[in-house]
Amino acid sequence: MSDTPPAIEAVDVSRTYQLDGVSVEALRGVSLTVRPGDYVALVGPSGSGKSTLMHLLGGLDRPTGGRLVLGGRDVNALSPPEMAALRNETIGFVFQAFHLLPRTSAVENVALPLVYRGMSARQRRERAAAMLGRVGLGHRLDHRPNQMSGGEQQRVAIARALVTEPTVLLADEPTGNLDSVTGAAVLELLERLNAESGVALVMVTHDQEVAARAARRITMRDGVVVADSAAERHDRPPSVDHGRPETLVPAPSAEPRSVSGNGPGHPSGGSGGAAGATGRLPHEPDPHRAEVDMREPDPRRAKADMREPGPRGAEVDTREPGDGVA
Amino acid sequence: MRVAEAWRVALDALRANRLRSSLTMLGVIIGVASVVLLVAIGTGTKQKVEQQVEGLGSNLLLVVPGKIEVGTAPVVSPLTLKDAEAVSRVVGDPQRVAVTVASGATARAGARSDFTTVQGVLETTPTVFTRTLARGRYLTGTDVDTSRRVAVLGDSVARALFPDRDPLGQQVTLAGVRFRVIGVFAPLGQSLGVDRDDEVHVPVTAAQRLWGTQRVDGIAVKAPDRERIDELGERIVAELNRRHPDTEFSAVTQQQILGVLGDILGVLTGVLAAIAGISLLVGGVGVSNIMLVSVRERTREIGLRKAVGARPRDIGVQFLLEAVLLTTIGGLTGMALGVGTALLVDALSPIPAAITWWSLALAFGVSAAVGIVFGVVPAQRAGRLDPVVALRAE
Numbered sequence: 001m002s003d004t005p006p007a008i009e010a011v012d013v014s015r016t017y018q019l020d021g022v023s024v025e026a027l028r029g030v031s032l033t034v035r036p037g038d039y040v041a042l043v044g045p046s047g048s049g050k051s052t053l054m055h056l057l058g059g060l061d062r063p064t065g066g067r068l069v070l071g072g073r074d075v076n077a078l079s080p081p082e083m084a085a086l087r088n089e090t091i092g093f094v095f096q097a098f099h100l101l102p103r104t105s106a107v108e109n110v111a112l113p114l115v116y117r118g119m120s121a122r123q124r125r126e127r128a129a130a131m132l133g134r135v136g137l138g139h140r141l142d143h144r145p146n147q148m149s150g151g152e153q154q155r156v157a158i159a160r161a162l163v164t165e166p167t168v169l170l171a172d173e174p175t176g177n178l179d180s181v182t183g184a185a186v187l188e189l190l191e192r193l194n195a196e197s198g199v200a201l202v203m204v205t206h207d208q209e210v211a212a213r214a215a216r217r218i219t220m221r222d223g224v225v226v227a228d229s230a231a232e233r234h235d236r237p238p239s240v241d242h243g244r245p246e247t248l249v250p251a252p253s254a255e256p257r258s259v260s261g262n263g264p265g266h267p268s269g270g271s272g273g274a275a276g277a278t279g280r281l282p283h284e285p286d287p288h289r290a291e292v293d294m295r296e297p298d299p300r301r302a303k304a305d306m307r308e309p310g311p312r313g314a315e316v317d318t319r320e321p322g323d324g325v326a
Numbered sequence: 327m328r329v330a331e332a333w334r335v336a337l338d339a340l341r342a343n344r345l346r347s348s349l350t351m352l353g354v355i356i357g358v359a360s361v362v363l364l365v366a367i368g369t370g371t372k373q374k375v376e377q378q379v380e381g382l383g384s385n386l387l388l389v390v391p392g393k394i395e396v397g398t399a400p401v402v403s404p405l406t407l408k409d410a411e412a413v414s415r416v417v418g419d420p421q422r423v424a425v426t427v428a429s430g431a432t433a434r435a436g437a438r439s440d441f442t443t444v445q446g447v448l449e450t451t452p453t454v455f456t457r458t459l460a461r462g463r464y465l466t467g468t469d470v471d472t473s474r475r476v477a478v479l480g481d482s483v484a485r486a487l488f489p490d491r492d493p494l495g496q497q498v499t500l501a502g503v504r505f506r507v508i509g510v511f512a513p514l515g516q517s518l519g520v521d522r523d524d525e526v527h528v529p530v531t532a533a534q535r536l537w538g539t540q541r542v543d544g545i546a547v548k549a550p551d552r553e554r555i556d557e558l559g560e561r562i563v564a565e566l567n568r569r570h571p572d573t574e575f576s577a578v579t580q581q582q583i584l585g586v587l588g589d590i591l592g593v594l595t596g597v598l599a600a601i602a603g604i605s606l607l608v609g610g611v612g613v614s615n616i617m618l619v620s621v622r623e624r625t626r627e628i629g630l631r632k633a634v635g636a637r638p639r640d641i642g643v644q645f646l647l648e649a650v651l652l653t654t655i656g657g658l659t660g661m662a663l664g665v666g667t668a669l670l671v672d673a674l675s676p677i678p679a680a681i682t683w684w685s686l687a688l689a690f691g692v693s694a695a696v697g698i699v700f701g702v703v704p705a706q707r708a709g710r711l712d713p714v715v716a717l718r719a720e
Contacts, residue, residue, distance in 0.1 A: 055714045060632070060714050061712075080637065081637040081638065084637040087633060087634065087635050091633075093633045093634070095717070099630045099717070103338065103342055104338075112631070113635050115331045116328065116634065116635035
């Protein structure tokens with residue numbers, strides 16, 4: 001397990017902006033490792049540096065200090081075109097505002113990253129259509145964004161992020177523009193894909209409940225990581241991450257997760273703590289899930305809204321320590 | 327694949343903003359259309375002038391006092407009929423030598439009058455120049471020798487003075503002296519901006535008497551063979567210089583006239599095309615402007631494309647292609663418009679216009695170049711956008 005190369009490896013990464021001659025330190029020495037199959041929530045108040053960190057992890061920006069290795073390559077050694085290729089091959093982005101191209105069909109939106117791989121139009125369409133099928137939009141291939149609901153648009157965006165089979169899926173407030181029910185469905189989809197394909201899911205969120213569903217939670221404040229649930233459990237300061245791979249939770253979770261038929265899909269939650277999350281997976285013989293499945297159509301949405309603050313919050317609280325135990 | 331995508335996206339962007347694209351193209355369309363039209367008019371005029379100069383007759387050598395150069399003042403001619411005889415001896419055939427002494431005069435017939443050019447000529451004129459008669463006969467040697475007051479009318483003079491009568495045998499009064507009409511020229515049209523049907527030929531001797539002069543304005547020679555035409559001209563000039571040591575003479579061929587006229591018209595065409603080119607330039611600035619707007623509008627799209635793996639070059643090519651499409655579509659439309667207008671002008675107005683392949687190729691090339699030149703800056707700006715900033719754009 002420890003021999004799985006990390007998808008993301010950040011060592012003492014900092015990012016300083018120059019604004020009108022004044023240096024602003026958005027990140028001040030962040031170290032973390034994300035392995036294939038990880039499910040990480042990145043939380044923290046506005047201005048804590050999580051967006052900056054996401055941009056760095058996504059290869060959209062470069063650190064001004066420290067070392068950042070994405071997909072085995074040190075980003076500071078890459079030219080802009082090489083960075084573009086790196087993003088194309090290893091990173092999938094899901095944004096709060098979807099960022100779909102208007103006047104462009106769902107299948108073409110999904111196929112967009114493949115364009116920059118030089119893939120033929122026919123191949124692109126085949127792969128994009130298959131990916132749309134996986135997010136449950138196989139019947140919406142030629143719809144345009146303005147003909148789809150917000151939830152559907154975000155699914156298209158998720159399909160676009162995953163069509164390249166990246167190692168990391170970066171989601172920036174993926175449910176932020178959606179109502180809670182649609183948001184929950186999108187979240188479930190992300191979790192399912194994370195479980196099925198072994199793509200590491202790193203998600204920025206404000207929502208404590210959403211964050212609580214993640215196997216690992218990284219909390220930022222003032223440009224530093226103040227808490228990393230993975231590290232804490234092993235009583236290691238977040239900055240010392242070289243020792244982590246051997247002992248971390250995400251490592252063992254990586255393998256079972258990548259085999260979707262293996263179990264509930266959330267192996268880290270196999271310890272019961274993830275029952276809440278797995279309860280939303282459709283193919284699971286689980287009491288929770290039965291309930292959920294019956295609520296899946298519209299009636300559930302109304303109920304879900306009312307349920308959200310209470311029960312789920314409770315679940316979250318109990319679940320998190322459980323994760324750590326695994 | 328990437329280029330195919332760039333094409334698709336560029337076309338899509340133009341379609342998405344139809345009105346804006348059309349208005350932007352309009353600048354290029356007007357520019358290209360005016361270049362094509364003005365070059366066509368310039369070329370057409372040049373061709374027509376050439377035809378007319380060649381239509382004067384073949385192997386023509388015009389001998390005049392002074393220098394044939396643009397900008398030199400005309401010189402009062404010291405030539406007389408004696409000089410014409412001397413030239414005839416040099417040429418060796420009097421039938422190949424013609425003279426002219428011309429002046430404006432009012433021609434009257436009954437109550438009608440017409441201001442026209444009266445030319446005193448020799449009977450050799452139809453041999454030297456290409457002139458054909460519609461009716462009657464031309465001047466004879468006897469007419470010239472005896473200063474007979476007979477006249478051959480140009481087509482428009484005949485129409486003006488005798489709209490409903492046969493002019494043959496009628497009297498016309500030229501500068502107060504009565505002449506008898508013996509012939510009427512077939513219509514010739516314009517030559518070098520002169521209405522060549524608006525003239526009256528009379529015997530040179532009669533004309534000289536009419537104006538009280540012994541001089542002739544110039545001598546024209548039809549050279550026996552084309553190859554030695556320049557040498558013949560030199561011999562004639564030498565003979566005239568011997569007879570009039572104080573005056574310079576020039577012998578010019580049609581080719582030389584064509585050269586001088588061609589130069590003038592070429593400069594004129596160039597100036598017109600350059601003025602039209604300025605409007606094309608302004609159109610290009612419009613393209614540049616709109617491309618900057620387009621880049622700004624689609625900043626988020628650029629950010630997204632970069633996030634999913636577009637290189638700076640991919641984005642740059644996409645926007646450059648959009649600019650080039652704008653100008654080349656505009657260029658092609660402008661060419662069509664220019665050609666159409668030129669054909670209309672040629673057909674419906676007295677202004678000649680001729681389309682040449684090079685002017686079309688030039689117009690297309692220039693419009694594509696304008697797209698590249700004015701598209702580069704917006705495209706570079708798009709390509710260099712920071713994806714983080716671009717994704718945040720509103």
